[in-house]
Amino acid sequence: MYSQGQAGANAYARVGVQTGVMGASPHRLIVMLYQGARQAIAQARMHQQQNNIGARGAAIGKAINIVESGLQQALNKEAGGEIAQRLDALYSYMTRRLLEANLKQDEKMLVEVDDLLATLEEAWVGIGPEVAQMTAAAV
Template sequence: MFSQGHAGAGAYARVGVETGVMGANPHRLILMLYQGARKAIAQARMHLQQGNIGPRGEAISKAIGIIGSGLQASLNKEVGGEIALRLDALYSYMMRRLLEANIAQSEAMLIEVDGLLATLEEAWIGIGVEAARMMAQQGQADTQR
């Protein structure tokens, strides 16, 4: 009885996410990856607390996939230089810690990775605000010429 409604709600949510992705600029896409990884870690913590082994593993796998196939894969190490190389190493560390958290059933490790992602997410938001401000100033300068 509830499965059809649940499937409909899931389809609606997927459309919302897909629409958000299609309309997002590159900065927004990275922000969405940070948010998605953090949401998966929150779900993993919930499942860990409830003793749901399978769903916990699925949520951790989702977070690892977002970090590896999304955040880490988006790095341009040639252009990004040392910052990109350090982020690459940090993303590898996070994925390893998530794997260890699943094996050890460690909420502390999940919290650690979430904290790292939260710090990066906050910095990324700050970069976006600053970039928008600089672009607005550039636009004003161009119109004054």
């Protein structure tokens, strides 16, 4: 099904992702989760446009998994206070919208969730220099 070259490229990509995760700061890991969820949504949109139902469902499932098991589970609701509580509610909303988008085959819902993730990703990237300074000061 795949050529050896493509299989090698896929293996190389997996190693690259694993290496990136292992060497990443907690801040960078969250950025990677946002990027992964957005990439899965982009794939779901592409499959929606191609009427590839199974692949669309798989991509949406991947996005849901990243939001629930990655972003939502990473929240520290005690230390994060109201912000963490609001993010938790927003992640739950995103999950519901992704499920609904899959059931209704609605690309607009996918775009809505992608826009929300893009806004959060931008804010998270924006605080990167401050996080780096705090980390350096702690060391």
